[in-house]
């Protein structure tokens with residue numbers, strides 16, 4: 001039986017990895033001098049200014065917009081939480097690529113479409129306090145909001161709906177299912193399935209929408225590494241603290257209220 005249904009289809013907004021790479025090169029060559037990253041880190045005041053005048057703000061989802069890690073919740077729900085946690089721990093300490101780590105963990109979880117739907121119904125993702133107000137305020141100011149996640153689109157779309165974020169502003173991995181609902185793998189062509197995928201999405205957004213200033217907000221190393229091409233990075237430690245991220249970013253916040261306060265200054 002072949003993997004089927006619309007669940008595994010590629011988004012019309014996704015491009016091939018080849019064109020994304022070209023886009024990334026083109027954008028990197030035209031980057032302004034002032035940008036973040038451990039190589040050319042912006043100062044705190046520069047990062048705050050970039051946030052205040054952003055064209056778009058991109059949020060990581062797991063442990064940032066929501067309190068938990070989606071894949072861990074899915075594993076627990078499918079009765080393989082401990083095995084997947086152990087695998088995550090090993091993957092973080094070694095040189096396993098993001099795609100390999102994702103493949104291995106999903107091969108243990110093997111969730112059916114029904115299990116994913118039931119997880120969303122019975123244990124919906126818990127929004128981090130203050131995110132709803134922050135997204136509303138950004139929308140009021142006509143700043144575009146995107147969710148860029150290494151997690152799963154079916155779960156992230158649920159989060160986007162709660163926050164009034166259009167579904168074509170969601171970039172995440174796509175689970176695939178056979179027609180009978182059994183697990184059939186994931187769409188390996190999505191940029192978010194690769195190491196460095198969040199940066200590729202941001203390059204693509206800058207090109208597609210002609211954004212000049214894009215700010216990435218997240219808790220993890222993959223979020224930090226998306227800057228550049230992101231114009232600035234804000235570390236979020238409201239759910240978990242990743243010491244390396246905290247030390248390497250110029251602005252680290254532990255609540256979305258701090259970002260709301262900054263927006264009031266304009």
Ligand SMILES: [Mg+2]
Pocket residue numbers: 060061062063064218219220
């Ligand atoms: Mg995260």
